[in-house]
Every structure is written in structure tokens, then in C-alpha cells.
Amino acid sequence: MSLLPLPVTSADRESCEATYVLRRVGEKWSVLILVILGEGPMGFNELDRTVEGLSRRILTRTLRGLESDGLISRTPAADRMEYALTDSGQSLLPLIVALGEWAIEHARHRR
Secondary structure, three states: OOOOOOOOOHHHHHHOHHHHHHHHHHOOOHHHHHHHHOOOOEEHHHHHHHOOOOOHHHHHHHHHHHHHOOOEEEEEEOOEEEEEEOHHHHHHHHHHHHHHHHHHHHHHHOO
């Protein structure tokens, strides 16, 4: 049994939900932000200080994308906006961790 309709057309690729998710988590900073927020909610400035080499502009764009995808939420808290994983983000986290563990386990094969 094939998991894909063959041949795979560009329309199939573009409409595939898995492709959409992989694009999101394949972005340079998305996975890192999701893993960090897996530790608990954080404000923008905390996230900014936590990730070296990530500009505030790219952090803003990444957070907006993750929020529009329903993976994180943004809520007012005291004197700041707080970012946290949504239920969807929480359910994606173990898959991201599993992929990271797989990458570490198989890293020796890339060298």
C-alpha cells in the first residue's frame, strides 16, 4: 500500500498538510522556539535574551508564524506579552524531540 498517490503532482505537494508542517518546523528558528517554550511560557524579551544570534525582527516574524499556525499563543501578562505552547504545540513537541534524538543517534552516519 502506497502512502502517496503516484505520481505525486505539484498540486498534491502544495496541498499536503504534512508538507505545510514540515515547512514550518523546517524554518531556521521555529523548532528552537517551540522547544524553548516547551519549558514554559516566556515574554518576548526573555526569548530574545535566550537565543543568541536571532534578531528581534526574525524573532517577531517567527512568533507570528507559529501563532498563526496555532502552535503558540500570545497573551497579555502583567507588563508584557507572554508566549506559550498551545495544545497543538504541546502535541507537536514530542515529535520534534523524537526527531532530534534520531538526528543525534544517526549523526555519525553523516560524517
